[in-house]
Amino acid sequence: MSASSNMIKVAVVGGEGIGPEVTAQSRRILGWFATRRGVPMALREAQYGLIPYLATGKVLPEDTANAMDEADAILWGATGGPETKEVPAEARKAGGLLSLRQKYDLYANLRPIRANPALSESSPLKARILKDVDFVIIRELTSGIYFGEPRGIEKLPDGQRRGFNTEQYTTSQVRRVARSAFELARTRRGKVCSVDKANVLETSVLWREEVTALRAEEFRDVELSHMYVDNAAMQIVRDPAQFDVMVTGNIFGDILSDCAAMASGSLGMLPSASLGPVDRYGRRKALYEPVHGSAPDIAGRGIANPLGSIQSVIMMLRMTLNRPEDADLLEKAVDLALANGARTADIAEAGMRKLSTKEMGDAVLAALDRVASDVKEKA
Numbered sequence: 001m002s003a004s005s006n007m008i009k010v011a012v013v014g015g016e017g018i019g020p021e022v023t024a025q026s027r028r029i030l031g032w033f034a035t036r037r038g039v040p041m042a043l044r045e046a047q048y049g050l051i052p053y054l055a056t057g058k059v060l061p062e063d064t065a066n067a068m069d070e071a072d073a074i075l076w077g078a079t080g081g082p083e084t085k086e087v088p089a090e091a092r093k094a095g096g097l098l099s100l101r102q103k104y105d106l107y108a109n110l111r112p113i114r115a116n117p118a119l120s121e122s123s124p125l126k127a128r129i130l131k132d133v134d135f136v137i138i139r140e141l142t143s144g145i146y147f148g149e150p151r152g153i154e155k156l157p158d159g160q161r162r163g164f165n166t167e168q169y170t171t172s173q174v175r176r177v178a179r180s181a182f183e184l185a186r187t188r189r190g191k192v193c194s195v196d197k198a199n200v201l202e203t204s205v206l207w208r209e210e211v212t213a214l215r216a217e218e219f220r221d222v223e224l225s226h227m228y229v230d231n232a233a234m235q236i237v238r239d240p241a242q243f244d245v246m247v248t249g250n251i252f253g254d255i256l257s258d259c260a261a262m263a264s265g266s267l268g269m270l271p272s273a274s275l276g277p278v279d280r281y282g283r284r285k286a287l288y289e290p291v292h293g294s295a296p297d298i299a300g301r302g303i304a305n306p307l308g309s310i311q312s313v314i315m316m317l318r319m320t321l322n323r324p325e326d327a328d329l330l331e332k333a334v335d336l337a338l339a340n341g342a343r344t345a346d347i348a349e350a351g352m353r354k355l356s357t358k359e360m361g362d363a364v365l366a367a368l369d370r371v372a373s374d375v376k377e378k379a
């Protein structure tokens with residue numbers, strides 16, 4: 001497809017492990033929207049990881065870096081796994097996922113968690129706990145202990161080694177991600193829960209003070225609560241339906257979102273969007289990716305669940321491609337495929353047929369055809 005000025009540029013980077021397997025299905029979904037619904041996008045596929053490293057000496061070769069630099073939206077698969085050992089740490093660090101998040105200043109990481117009725121209704125216990133679960137974790141993605149200096153491993157005079165990292169947040173780093181949370185809450189049920197460890201950490205004391213101050217200054221219509229991270233982990237398991245928008249720092253958000261994934265059935269179901277600042281033309285760089293990693297234990301077998309990646313396309317349609325109706329269409333298609341019994345191994349109940357990654361892609365495409373023709377008939 002050739003790029004013209006009204007085309008929105010999308011870079012598709014499958015990466016490593018199950019990344020390319022799940023991304024291939026999302027790529028088919030994007031193709032469906034381009035041809036069947038005329039969504040104006042210029043897709044550019046690019047390689048990342050061990051394969052380009054062996055060919056070029058770089059995990060992120062120039063062509064891929066250019067495709068990502070130029071893109072309005074990046075659809076990312078996954079990185080990591082046994083491949084990591086075959087690339088020297090320095091080569092992997094330069095161009096690693098963390099440095100990409102920093103390069104594009106993707107500070108607001110949205111991880112929506114929704115319990116799909118087709119998955120929860122199958123067991124009474126699940127149905128009770130998961131009823132009405134629909135919340136978003138906003139994880140700060142460019143600061144905190146992931147990036148704080150000093151960091152390292154040093155040798156002590158007594159012969160021991162000491163590893164150290166630095167947790168840090170500035171006022172503006174807290175405020176900009178908190179602002180994303182308050183703004184999102186205004187479009188939802190109007191509640192923000194800020195998660196920290198202010199009973200122990202100074203960074204969390206500052207976090208809590210700044211979130212509270214911002215709400216008092218600009219978002220009095222939004223209800224704000226605070227929760228310690230250890231309690232939050234328990235509450236996500238006990239009663240996830242209590243949350244609307246949860247905002248938290250980098251490492252807490254990483255851990256809590258994997259935990260929350262189980263409310264949607266499997267880590268393989270969870271999508272995400274990582275958003276940068278709005279530029280002077282009103283554009284916002286975005287990277288969409290499933291929350292899961294390269295899953296080395298199942299990579300190469302064609303059995304991974306592609307719905308985390310496919311649901312990241314829902315977020316892309318809504319937030320970058322500006323096609324809310326098409327986003328709703330894809331959401332309905334995923335629901336329909338699940339309601340019709342489509343299950344990969346990670347979400348299958350005993351006795352159900354387990355679909356391959358590609359078969360799940362087929363099931364969503366078939367459901368898309370069905371949902372689109374229903375919409376046409378109603379019109």
Ligand SMILES: NC(=O)c1ccc[n+]([C@@H]2O[C@H](COP(=O)([O-])OP(=O)(O)OC[C@H]3O[C@@H](n4cnc5c(N)ncnc54)[C@H](O)[C@@H]3O)[C@@H](O)[C@H]2O)c1
Pocket residue numbers: 018022077078079080081084097267268269289290291292293294295296297298303304305306308346
């Ligand atoms: N965004 C990313 O690229 C990203 C995210 C997380 C982890 N990682 C990396 O991935 C590698 C493996 O990490 P890990 O094993 O701790 O986490 P993981 O998310 O890759 O896998 C955790 C478990 O969930 C299962 N799982 C994950 N995705 C699934 C899917 N789509 N369908 C079915 N099952 C799925 C896996 O089989 C595994 O049992 C590490 O190198 C890690 O750093 C990368």
Ligand SMILES: CC(C)[C@H](C(=O)O)[C@@H](O)C(=O)O
Pocket residue numbers: 080097098254291293
């Ligand atoms: C791969 C890893 C660095 C990453 C993170 O910790 O941010 C991942 O776990 C995630 O959740 O996106």
Ligand SMILES: [Mg+2]
Pocket residue numbers: 254255258291
């Ligand atoms: Mg993680």
